[in-house]
Amino acid sequence: MPDPALTPRLDSRTLYLRLLTHVRPYWRVFLLGIVAMVVMALTEPAVPALLKPLLDGSFVKKDPFYIRWTPVALVALFAVRGAATYASTMAMAWVGSKVVLDLRTRMFDRLLTLPVGYYDDHPAGNIISKLTFNVTQVTSAATQVLTVLVRDTLSIIGLLAWMLWLDWRLTLLILLTAPAIVTVVKTLSIRMRHLNRQLQESYGDMTHVIEEAIRGNKVVKIFGGQAYERRRFGDIANGVRRYQLKVQSTAAINVPLVQTIAAASMGIIIYLAASDTSNGNMTVGAFMSFFAAMGLLFSPLKRLTGVNEHLQRGLAAAETIFDLIDESPERDAGARHLPGRARGEVRFESVHFRYPAAKREALRGIGFEVQPGETLALVGPSGSGKTTVANLLPRFYAPDAGRILLDGIDIQELPLAELRGNLSLVSQEIVLFNDTVAANIAYGIEPAPPREAIVRAAETAHAMAFIRELPEGLETLLGDNGVRLSGGQRQRIAIARALLKDPPVLILDEATAALDTQSEKHVQAALESLRAGRSTLVIAHRLSTVENADRILVMKEGCIVERGRHAELLALRGLYHQLYTSELET
Secondary structure, three states: OOOHHHOOOOOHHHHHHHHHHOOHHHHHHHHHHHHHHHHHHHHOOHHHHHHHHHHHHHHHOOOHHHHHHHHHHHHHHHHHHHHHHHHHHHHHHHHHHHHHHHHHHHHHHHHHHOOHHHHHHOOHHHHHHHHHHHHHHHHHHHHHHHHHHHHHHHHHHHHHHHHHHHOHHHHHHHHOOHHHHHHHHHHHHHHHHHHHHHHHHHHHHHHHHHHHHHHOHHHHHHOOOHHHHHHHHHHHHHHHHHHHHHHHHHHHHHHHHHHHHHHHHHHHHHHHHHHHHHOOOOOHHHHHHHHHHHHHHHHHHHHHHHHHHHHHHHHHHHHHHHHHHOOOOOOOOOOOOOOOOOOOOEEEEEEEEOOOOOOOOOEEEEEEEEOOOOEEEEEOOOOOOHHHHHHHOOOOOOOOEEEEEEOOEEHHHOOHHHHHHOEEEEOOOOOOOOOEHHHHHOOOOOOOOOHHHHHHHHHHOOOHHHHHOOOOHHHOEOOHHHOOOOHHHHHHHHHHHHHHHOOOEEEEEOOOOOOOHHHHHHHHHHHHHOOOOOEEEEEOOOHHHHOOOOEEEEEEOOEEEEEEOHHHHHHHOOHHHHHHHHHHHO
16 A cells, blocks of 8 residues: 555645646736747757758758758758747746746735634744745746646657658557656656655744744843754754755656666667668668657657656645645624724623643633723733733634623624724734834824824824934834834834724733833823723733722633722732732832
């Protein structure tokens, strides 16, 4: 029985036909390339065909017509071949580049709609590798392979037709080698597909290690992780090298095996053809024409057998690409709509949630309500489920049981864009883009807000003071994830972004964690002025930041264990009192 690991996951024909559907929009240019290939293929048997009159008419019979016009015909023939070659090459290159662009665009569009859980399960490096490396591998499968198949198949047919006309018996001997060649190619193609799939996965792993080493370069330096990273990269890079060698080894054995089979038949044919010539059954010109046609068969035959490497590499890449494109996007079947801007009433009703593969629930029967304009704080030790609450409200994840309502409507029934349009989130994981300060503050707002609104949001977040000191102010490029700013400055840019959106519901997940005491006081004062008509969900480890909240919920192991205002909770002398006392002591 064949090894299941070596069996392609999808039928090659189905996969290839799906790949060709992406060529369909460019069928005119593609057809031009095919026509040029046909012209080029048709000229292939014309070369040996001209040898017969050239030798028999010019050198043997000394015919002045053949002496004069055969060289002219050769020049014209190769001029036509050159023009056809250029046209087919450029047409297929153009179509290939458009297919790669379309696939990259579709993959990126899909990435923007995938649920958060997908990114939890797939390393960033592997995803990046699919968009940067894997997608380029399908170019050869979509266009170059087809070029070889059409051009060289027609060339072989034309050459065989000419050889059949010259001597059908000798030509049939050549055709007897076809079953052996097909068997070799089919056997090696399965292994080639499997190896190329493994090679592309190894490239993804290598990209992931590189991405982590770059992103975590400070951690690597401070903890002396250089040796560990070298070993990790070396192991994966060596794995890539070994898979490359296996691919090259399989490809390298393919062509020699086919050529050996063909050469064996060629040796027999040369002997028989030479015997026919000596017996007067074949002229010298016919013999040389037959021999030239047989020699010309080797190049297209070699390309046809070698094309299997490119085809299997492209199909292996196409599998990973279509796997990504076929991933289910975030569920967005909501058909109900809010009457306008949300009032900001948020309610959790007996919400349960467990992360995939987790041993226990992150949330167990959570229930609370936030009235419009009210500030509700969630506090508790790490791992108590506070951030999970913040992730469920924008539907980054869906609860396993229970409901979450916005203005009395289950958020699962609202369109995602409408739900998230009424929320702003500032989390402890600040994300800034390699763009200007102004673009980061106004991110996602269409049409672009006026400069005055951006400045006002930055002022409210107490960010304008340091922005003015930047080289180009609001037009300063921030670099990779705001690398040019301090932690507190990055956090204030994110707060300004949330303020500019001006939603009815604010989610602040450790939003002031990286601020110094003075800046924190300013931001807290700004947030206080924004609470009117706005629901604010504050998640904090530092209890001093939530003392003025309208209500405080204390969480432990996914449950709400205490509720009340700051003074009330202190009087209970329970978990909140312990946390608050510990904070004061530190």
